[in-house]
Amino acid sequence: MASEGHQQHPLRVYLWIWFLLFVLSVFSYLVDYVGMEGYLKWTLITLFMLMKAGLIISVFMHMVWERLAIISVVLVPPGVLLFLMGLMMLESNHTLVSRLTFFAN
Incomplete structure (x- = not known):
């Protein structure tokens, strides 16, 4: 055995x-x-x-x-989500500024 x-x-x-x-x-x-x-x-x-x-x-x-494959499976998706959250924060700031500019008139 x-x-x-x-x-x-x-x-x-x-x-x-x-x-x-x-x-x-x-x-x-x-x-x-x-x-x-x-x-x-x-x-x-x-x-x-x-x-x-x-x-x-x-x-x-x-x-x-652990192997690199398992580390990648566990850590890459949260990293991608954090990156997308950062993009959404930038977009929300641009949207807020453009709405304040448009509706201030």
Whole structure:
């Protein structure tokens, strides 16, 4: 009988990622605790959130050890959706400006 070998990752990797997630969470809360306002606050909170999501996806969902094909199937569609959302934001700004110009008369 052929036995399937499963790769076991060292516990140290998971503990290190948990520590990094804790540190990023502390930084995220400190941004709000310090009292930052405006775009800087939301940019930092979003950056820390994306970094935590990247760590969770790469290690706990085992994406860092997967083939490129599986990574592409999981990560390319959300990337395309974000790109299309950016295009819609640009179009909505153009539409708003043109409507304000037309209806202001």
